[in-house]
Amino acid sequence: MKTIEKVNYKGFIWPLVVGVIMWCMTPIRPDGLSAIAWQMFTVFVATIIGCITKPLPISGTTLLGLVVTVLLGLAPVESTKSASGVVTNSGILSAFSNSASWLIAMAFIMAAGITKTGLGNRIAYNMIKLFGKRSIGIAYAITGLELIMGGLIPSNSARSGGVVWPIVESISETYDSKPDEKSRKKIGAFLDFMAFHANIISTALFVTGAAPNIVAQAMAAKAHYQMTWIGWFTTAIVPVVICAVVIPWLIYKMFPPEIKETPNAKAWSEGKLAEMGKMSVPEKIMTAVFVMAILMWVLAGFFDIQQFEAAYVAFLAVVILLITGVLKVDDLLKEKGAWNILIWLSILVFMASKLTDYGFIVWFAKTVQSGLHGISWGVVLAVLVLVMFYSHYFFASGTAHVTALYLPFLTVSVAAGAPLALSAMMLALTTTIMASTTHYANGPASILASTGYVSQSEWWKYNFILGLVYLVIFGVTVPLWGKVIGLW
Incomplete structure (x- = not known):
């Protein structure tokens, strides 16, 4: 029935x-x-x-x-036009022409190719093979794996739940570390918590690292700042590298595993690679297509060529995967995440654009500008960063949070006199690290906090400390490095 x-x-x-x-x-x-x-x-x-x-x-x-x-x-x-053909009022159907939404949808489909071919697992096993002799080495291997996967898989939940967590679970069980009070701290709790923060770090490196990044990109465009793939990467690289070095070491000291040496990890990863055999033809094609896409995204930051436009590159990559047989049309249709994000992101960006069209954002900027007269823009931007970060305790969705606050906060910062590019990137990068708050902060938090390896009190306590570390690293390096690269 x-x-x-x-x-x-x-x-x-x-x-x-x-x-x-x-x-x-x-x-x-x-x-x-x-x-x-x-x-x-x-x-x-x-x-x-x-x-x-x-x-x-x-x-x-x-x-x-x-x-x-x-x-x-x-x-x-439908959009209405004047007699001269100029759009006077954009209709709701125009929402689905948003390039950022299509970019992330196609990136999700590319990620399906990474998973289907087994390329993601091969990369993961090789990372563990190289750095898996000690538990701290595995922590750095997981971080490196996430940094690579961050460029390959645009969903932070997919990276965490589909690639990294299965590896963490397998390694933990190899050392008889299970999600119970007797054995969880042998190594499982440490690796579980480390996997979460590796995900945060990788999300910060790429504009395609997670859906909220794409939302921030789209919202920044409404304020007339274009976040390119290479522009985001160049701005984020310094704070991300510092975090990639500092965070694993800090977690190792704060929340140490009982097992310090992990000689079996190398043998385990070698066994997995032996099971996979030599690199298959689909894997080779997937690798070539992904490298092509990255190169074109990078070149788009230097050449104003229509064929290098980010969304088009993603479409091109997907078509090549279809033509070569790496993916089939059914694979595209099964990617619910891609079509889901295409719907909601397109609509939210459309609504934000109507706020701009109807003068709400201009009014808001003027109101704030008059209210902040005489206050240093540096102080204003710092306060906005802190409010953006800690207000995430009240959100269970990074996307909803960014959609609600990013554009208004960017407007306030610029109205106070802060440089547009610095404000846009500072606030956008803050949205990537604000997940280091609660066990419901985002998808990866929900996945890794529910495994039983880390208690809720531990999650909140250690994340509060690490949140301060992230704020210091990003709060200091982004303005300084931004000055070096001409961001402001």
């Missing part, structure tokens, strides 16, 4: 209550703000709250927000 799918109807309460209250406040809205701008802001806020309370999965919630936008007359279905 067919049954009706479960819907979290309680999750509709807060979005509905907040939305109705804010809508009723339209007659007493702030001075200088049009009615349509306030109403669009109301729908946007209600949608973001819905992304947090999750009455429906995020794609369903944002689709509902899009339908309400048209229902309330805040946007047409």
Whole structure:
């Protein structure tokens, strides 16, 4: 017998209550703000709250927000044009022409090729083989693995849950370290916690490292700052390298494993590589296609050539994988994550663009600018970074957090006189490290904190300390290194 799918109807309460209250406040809205701008802001806020309370999965919630936008007359279905052909009001269908959304969707499909061919596992086993003689060596190997995977797999949850965690679990069980009080601290707890922070570090290195990065990129574009692949990488490389050296050592000292030497790790990884055999033809093609994509993304930062545009490069890579038989069309259709993110990211970016079109962002910038008169932009930016970071205790989604706060915070920083590029990158990189807060901070946290190896109190305590370390490293190096590379 067919049954009706479960819907979290309680999750509709807060979005509905907040939305109705804010809508009723339209007659007493702030001075200088049009009615349509306030109403669009109301729908946007209600949608973001819905992304947090999750009455429906995020794609369903944002689709509902899009339908309400048209229902309330805040946007047409199709774009309207003047007699001269100029778009006067973008319709909701234009949301799905967003290049950032298509880039991340195609990157997800590329990642399917990494997984399907076994290339990701081969890279992982080779890293453990090279650095697995000691537990601290495995920690650095996991960090190196994540840094490589960060460029290959755009989903931090997919990297953590699909590649790194199975390896951590296998190594832990090799040393009879299981998720119980008797044996978890032998090595499993250390590697589990290390895997989480390796994921944070890798997410910070690439604009395609996780979905919230792409959201920040899209939101920055609304403020007229273009984050290129190479631009993000160049800005992040110094703080990321410092973290890659310091964080594993710090975790090793703070939360040490009982087993310090791991001679079996090399034999274990060699056995796994022996099972895989020589590099297959699909793996070789996948490697070549990925290298091609990286080179084209890098060159896009130097040459203004349409064929080097990031989304097009991702499309090209996927087509090559299809033509060569590495992937088949069914593989594309099965990538739910790709199509899911295409829906919700496109809609959220569209809503943010309507806020700009209706003058909300300009009003917000002017209001903040007048309120911050006489305060140093450096102080303002520092406060915004801290608020962005610690407010993540109230969010279970990095995407929802970035969508809600990134553009307003960037607007405030620039209004206070801070350089646009520095503000955009400083806030964007802060969103990558704010996961070092809770066990529900993001997908990898949910995966690795629920394994039983690390207690919730340990997770919160050690993450609080490491959060301070991240803030110091990024807060000091990004402005200094940014000055060297001409970011500001």
